[in-house]
Amino acid sequence: MTLVVAQGTFDILHPGHVHYLEEAAAMGDELVTIVARCSNVTHKPSPVIPGEQRREMIAALAVVDRALLGHPDDIFRPIEDLDPDVIALGHDQHHDDDAIREALSDRGIDCEVHRASPREPRFDGELLSSGRIVDRAIEQRG
Numbered sequence: 001m002t003l004v005v006a007q008g009t010f011d012i013l014h015p016g017h018v019h020y021l022e023e024a025a026a027m028g029d030e031l032v033t034i035v036a037r038c039s040n041v042t043h044k045p046s047p048v049i050p051g052e053q054r055r056e057m058i059a060a061l062a063v064v065d066r067a068l069l070g071h072p073d074d075i076f077r078p079i080e081d082l083d084p085d086v087i088a089l090g091h092d093q094h095h096d097d098d099a100i101r102e103a104l105s106d107r108g109i110d111c112e113v114h115r116a117s118p119r120e121p122r123f124d125g126e127l128l129s130s131g132r133i134v135d136r137a138i139e140q141r142g
Contacts, residue, residue, distance in 0.1 A: 001029045004025065014127055016118075024116060086112045
């Protein structure tokens with residue numbers, strides 16, 4: 001059995017998230033998704049939705065076999081515990097693929113790292129970014 005791990009913030013779910021997770025699931029037999037804790041999201045504005053709520057939303061998706069909240073101090077700890085065969089990165093995630101591979105190797109984790117493809121908008125005005133959804137909400141309701 002091929003275990004795939006996908007990870008992300010998943011703040012305000014949108015079709016881009018579903019596309020990423022569907023591609024990740026297709027890379028193996030079981031998909032475990034790790035949802036970042038708010039305290040670990042330092043590369044962009046803090047999530048709007050609390051971590052446990054984001055985890056519940058991801059867990060409710062049929063394509064996800066299991067969803068976990070990330071470790072508060074060490075983002076690689078769940079990876080060590082799960083020992084996946086594949087880590088699937090989102091097409092626009094800020095992670096450097098080679099740096100991830102090096103960190104995995106340093107911890108003795110032997111797995112492949114792949115990137116999902118982008119999901120192209122299917123109609124004019126489709127929002128495929130949590131940040132853009134927040135911006136639109138502020139524009140229209142702020």
